Amino acid sequence: AAFPKNFLWGAATAAYQVEGAHNEDGKGLSIWDVFSHLPGTTYQNTNGDVAVDHYHRMQEDVALMAEMGLQSYRFSISWPRLLPNGRGEVNEAGVKFYSDLIDTLLAHNIVPMITLYHWDLPQALQDEGGWEVRSTALAFEEYARLCYSRYGDRVKLWATFNETIVFIGHGYITGSHPPSVRDPARAIQACHQVFIAHALAVKAFHEMNIQGDIGFVNVLQPHTALTSSPEDRIATELADAIHTHWLYDPVLKGHYPEALLAQTQALWDVPRFEPGDDELLRNNICDFIGLNYYRRETVVANPGDTQIASNHNGEPNSGAEFGFKDLFKFVRNPDGVYTDWDWEIWPQGLTDGIMMIKERYGDIPMYITENGLGAKDPIIDGEIVDQPRIDYLQMHIDAMEKAMAQGADVRGYYPWSFIDLLSWLNGYKKQYGFVYVDHQQNLTRKRKKSFFWYQNVIATRGQQR
Numbered sequence: 001a002a003f004p005k006n007f008l009w010g011a012a013t014a015a016y017q018v019e020g021a022h023n024e025d026g027k028g029l030s031i032w033d034v035f036s037h038l039p040g041t042t043y044q045n046t047n048g049d050v051a052v053d054h055y056h057r058m059q060e061d062v063a064l065m066a067e068m069g070l071q072s073y074r075f076s077i078s079w080p081r082l083l084p085n086g087r088g089e090v091n092e093a094g095v096k097f098y099s100d101l102i103d104t105l106l107a108h109n110i111v112p113m114i115t116l117y118h119w120d121l122p123q124a125l126q127d128e129g130g131w132e133v134r135s136t137a138l139a140f141e142e143y144a145r146l147c148y149s150r151y152g153d154r155v156k157l158w159a160t161f162n163e164t165i166v167f168i169g170h171g172y173i174t175g176s177h178p179p180s181v182r183d184p185a186r187a188i189q190a191c192h193q194v195f196i197a198h199a200l201a202v203k204a205f206h207e208m209n210i211q212g213d214i215g216f217v218n219v220l221q222p223h224t225a226l227t228s229s230p231e232d233r234i235a236t237e238l239a240d241a242i243h244t245h246w247l248y249d250p251v252l253k254g255h256y257p258e259a260l261l262a263q264t265q266a267l268w269d270v271p272r273f274e275p276g277d278d279e280l281l282r283n284n285i286c287d288f289i290g291l292n293y294y295r296r297e298t299v300v301a302n303p304g305d306t307q308i309a310s311n312h313n314g315e316p317n318s319g320a321e322f323g324f325k326d327l328f329k330f331v332r333n334p335d336g337v338y339t340d341w342d343w344e345i346w347p348q349g350l351t352d353g354i355m356m357i358k359e360r361y362g363d364i365p366m367y368i369t370e371n372g373l374g375a376k377d378p379i380i381d382g383e384i385v386d387q388p389r390i391d392y393l394q395m396h397i398d399a400m401e402k403a404m405a406q407g408a409d410v411r412g413y414y415p416w417s418f419i420d421l422l423s424w425l426n427g428y429k430k431q432y433g434f435v436y437v438d439h440q441q442n443l444t445r446k447r448k449k450s451f452f453w454y455q456n457v458i459a460t461r462g463q464q465r
């Protein structure tokens, strides 16, 4: 099945990982600006102070996107760049940066897709309690309304949050992300406030009559039991319930999965609802779902403690799998093929995952908002020969096409990432980009082999790959 004419061939980034200029032109600090400066929190003490300096090189970077023929670009807005204190006073220089980015994209016929929250909460709001308190959700609505009012005339594709499982899971369960809490009950309550923030932003989107679509971006993570034992099968069902049903149902069905909700409220009396929360969730369903696919996980029952997997490089495996005490944990599939960061390469999981979402949520429009290979790319005679990335992406485009042939309404593909960027915990060794950044040469950009490969995929609308 050829890809439809209006299918969007894109690529993705996130503000904290590319922009730098962490305290320039009036920007406030985010929790990542603060956390990454704490000793030992990130690999090699890397941080986003400069990142790959996209803030000062935006025109050059968009020109590279245009040269590639990119039809869409998914980026996130740094909340504290617009609202240094999280709410109230607007930093007009920050508003202008994204307005210029949007105008430059449109001038090159590149469709912008905005992610409002890609983990960089204003530190000022964290100081008030962060995602655990309702006032942060209200501040998020104010921030969303500001973005709609300033960019809603030109941007048609909006997503509220990126990967709750990562910023809540690592922020409140493993503690490897800010605010470094390890308490599942607090995690569930924080996650509830995020769902409310999302619903308030969707409600505002409708009230302001913004022309376009608004959605949510989650990790798409199929689970396979290591053995057919009852324990492993139950553990796998629990992994599906927590990683998929709990995180997708509130934004696609408008409520939590009942059985699991009863368990969390019996166990920890969370999530605690405020009056009106039910209606907010029920009345603000997404127009689309963004799916970030990287890997499948193999599951066993977990008699032990919560674990954090790390890769065999010994680095903290950002986005690392974690087990839930006495519930389930992820283990290596003995027959699996793995990346250097211990993520199983399993393209069939993209087909299966898309069809699982279609099965559970019906004909919801979907975008593959992230998919990519994190690797240390080979450099041969000065050329970045990232053939493993080309092979990975080609297999996953095939897998996506298979799901579309089975009737899934997939509307775009955004490989992670347009350009090599700062990995939250893994510094710069873990590269994902079509464009290389030379940290020994003042962050000079260099086209990788995959840049030209993807240029041709786009030019042939997916026929050649």
Ligand SMILES: C[C@@]1(C(=O)O)OC[C@H]2O[C@@H](O)[C@H](O)[C@@H](O)[C@H]2O1
Binding pocket: 014, 017, 118, 162, 163, 292, 294, 318, 319, 320, 370, 374, 416, 422, 423, 424, 425, 426, 430
């Ligand atoms: C944890 C990790 C990684 O570093 O590999 O997973 C894949 C990708 O997901 C994105 O949402 C993050 O913004 C980006 O930094 C990457 O993060």
